[in-house]
Amino acid sequence: MDEQTSALDAIDTRILGEIRHDARISWRELGDRVHLAPTSVADRVKRLEQQGVITGYEARINAAALGRTVQAIVDVSLVPGDGADAFEQRIAARDEVVFAAYVTGSADYKIIVECAGAPGLDAFIRWVRADEVVARTESQLVLRTILD
Template identity: 70%
Template sequence: MDSPAGDPVDARIVGILRFNGRISWKELADRVHLAPSSVADRVRRLEERGVITGYSARIDPAAVGRTVRAVVDVSLVPGDEADAFEARLVERDEIIMASYVTGSADYTIVAECAGAEGLDAFVRWVRADEAVARTETKLMLRSVIG
């Protein structure tokens, strides 16, 4: 197999499941032109190989009161313990993604907050962390993809 996802049919299955993890075996089978039992076997093998690691629900942020999405770039104090900072990030449910990155910042965080007040409180929490030297926050006005 050339791809970690397997053959082209497995890759197509993975692509479809990325956007709809609740699709029925029949509908998935119809889309990849296989029998439902064959699709179920392929998905099970993809799970066993660790290609598919889980399933989740996409939530409309506005439906749960999170009307502001922002990107917060964070630079740490030189020599500070990054592991401890990362552990503190896990505490915040506003964070939908956090990555250690290259460039002028050390981390990029994407947060969904309850309005401007929620974002202000979140950014104040980040800035109050003793490991944080600097932040830069950008509001996301609309999503083009994702």
């Protein structure tokens, strides 16, 4: 644990939990939930941002509202060699990719995609498999999200 995170107290931890759940919460509501004045909460959040504990805020997008009705986890294994960096850049540029990580285990990468139905997923997987550095893929359809 580094010096920055060791300085977190129980209130900071509760603030982080509330912000993780709803980053648009008002200072007043956040203060009510952690039993502090809104200005005190705002000061703490600003300090957490300056320390790099809070690194940003993001919007959650309803993929189905965009016509992306299929979510899948795609495991990708690469052939041995030097193509990983270029592969990562190509994956990062794809709009349907919502998460990608280089991992340990039987695959080299775990990629989560949101696609326009089965045809969109098929097109994405065909695109991945056409890459000369890809040795194999394995895909799982997400049936239901438990924790987002």
